[in-house]
Amino acid sequence: MLLQHDLYYEEVEALDPESDRTQAALEWAATMAGHPSPGVLTKLMSSRLKEDDFHFLEKLLFSAADAPLKVDDVGAIDRVLREMMSPPCLATIIHTRKGPILHVRKNLDAVWSTTPSTTEDTCRITSTALSLDGKPISSLQCGLPDKLQRCLGRADGLEQYLKKTPCSGHACDYLQTLKMRLQGMIHNFCIKALKLLPTPSGSLMRGFLMAGHCYGSMDPVSNIIANSIWYNSHSCPLPESERSKIEKYNDILDPHSLLRTQVHSLKGLMELAAFAGPQFSTEAGALELLCGARCDIVDMLPSSPEMLEKKNPFHEAAKAAGHPLPLQLGELHRLLLLMPDERSALLSLMTEARTGRTMLRLDDMTLHMRRMWLKCSATKTGGIVRAPKLFPESRKLVSSMRSKYEERRNWFRSKIEQVLKDYTTQHFWEPKYKLDIISGVEAINQGRPPWVRCATA
Incomplete structure (x- = not known):
């Protein structure tokens, strides 16, 4: 709760603990955490208190003195909860x-x-x-901010000490917290980008997983889309005949595929942040800048032709991120930064899709970037890279892996679609849900709960 207060207090809306979705998520979280009675915990969080009981618990839990609870206080709370949890x-x-x-x-x-x-x-x-x-028991959290503020106030001396004591690499909890928050942001950017991609996405999904990093000359979501399209149409080493064979493979079964894209994006963003100023050259400075700017720092970067020609920040970011073609990606965003009209044209195409006015016009974006690329930088970066032909043994292995993927994909889609169909039947008054893209299928432990796998769509 301290972490949430520190990072997300102004951003997160309170969840409705009485909704079916929240209760299902809470019971699942309690089960995975090894809680002895996940169902009881879920029922407790969705219960309601009588007015008098609510104020009584509020007084005990959030008193101004923050005194520890006494034995009698714990007994009184226990009686209230037992009465609340008894059959009505x-x-x-x-x-x-x-x-x-x-x-x-x-x-x-x-x-x-x-x-x-x-x-x-x-x-x-x-x-x-x-x-x-009565009032939902979750409303007791209304007293939490004041209590946390008092707690943080008493820790002021520790805070001043931490500011004077530099963090020591990966062992620093503060830096790990910042990285976790940024990973959450980047994950949300990826999901927003996936929502804009047409389905089936075909080989574009491969470009998304291989090179859909969120750093560049535009906002993070636009960078993901532009980088994916650019890699797929200009620098994807697969020949056109091979791309047509993977047209229908648009689901992500391995969650590590998406995780790798997010981790590489963060590495590139941290390298890019160093170009915003010398104070951001340290790891802590870069992470704090990215958190405050929500990863959108393009306006803080040098934009003069002389500076960009001397050292291309996007090229350095792509190298740090392990991008498959860092030189070409750096040149693409350098051109977009030096050609504001071309950049605005691309952004307008994506803005139309993000506002729901039209579908994402992939052909127009591809043609736009191809013309700009061939005109300005094909000779400088060596043109388009093509993959060599595979040996017969390698081709056979790739074919076998595609068949296994398609088999698993069909099985997961059929199960998820059946769940959505059953839900629609049981909740006929709600909107009808349709499965577009599976963003990850993760194996879980063999203990509780009894299901073998869990799909996140």
Whole structure:
């Protein structure tokens, strides 16, 4: 909670603990964490407190003095929670000659809103809604910010010490925290980019995983899309005949594929941040700059032709990120930075897609970048790289791997589509969901829960 307060307090909206989706996620998290009773925890988080009980717990948990809880306090909280978690009522159905009659006996120790109903039609199914009239227990977090502020205030001396004491490499929790936050940002950028790509994406998905890094001369999401399209159309070593064979392979089954793209992007961003100023040349300075700017630092980079010709920051970033063709990528973004009209034209095409006015016009973007590339930099960077032909043994291996991928892909898609179909049937009043792209399928432990695999779509 301290970490969330420090990094995300202004950004994160509170989740609704009573929604089916949040409860399912909470139960899954508790199960994976080894909680002894995941179902009980989930039920507790979606429960409601009577008004008096709510203020009583709020006073105990968030008192101004922050005194430790006493034994009597813990006992009082336990009694409140036990009462809240007890069944709201006892309901029985009696079958008579006039039809079934529903009897509901309220719990007299709590305030419950109930609508008992009876029916004399034996063919009619009658339901009774029962709910606790009170505040959600999750609302107790309203007292958390003040308590955390007092906690951080008492730690002011430690904070001053940490500012004077430099972090020691990878062992520094602060730097690891910044990296984790940036990895979360980059993951969100990748998901937003995937939403804009047409389905099936075909060989473009390969370009996305190989070279869809988020650094460049535009905002992170636009950089991912432009870098993916550029690599696929200009620098993908696969010949056109090979690309057509992977046209339908648009799902990501191995989550490490997407993770590698994100890790490489962060390395490139950190190298790029050093060009924004000498104060950002250290690891801590670069990470803090990227967190504050949400990875969008292109306006802080040198943009004069002389500076870019002397040392291309995008080339250095691509080398640090392990990009397959760093020289070509650096030259692409150097040209875009020196040609604002061309850059604006590309951004406008992506803005139309991001605002929902039109689909992403891949052909127009490809043609636009090809003309600019051939006109200005083909001779400088050596043109388009082509892959050599495979030996028969290698071709056979690649063919076998494609067949296995397609088999697994079809199996996962059928299972996920069935889940979505069942959900739509059970929740017919909600929108109908359609599976576009699988972004990762991850194997889980063989203990609890009993499922063998979990797919994230």
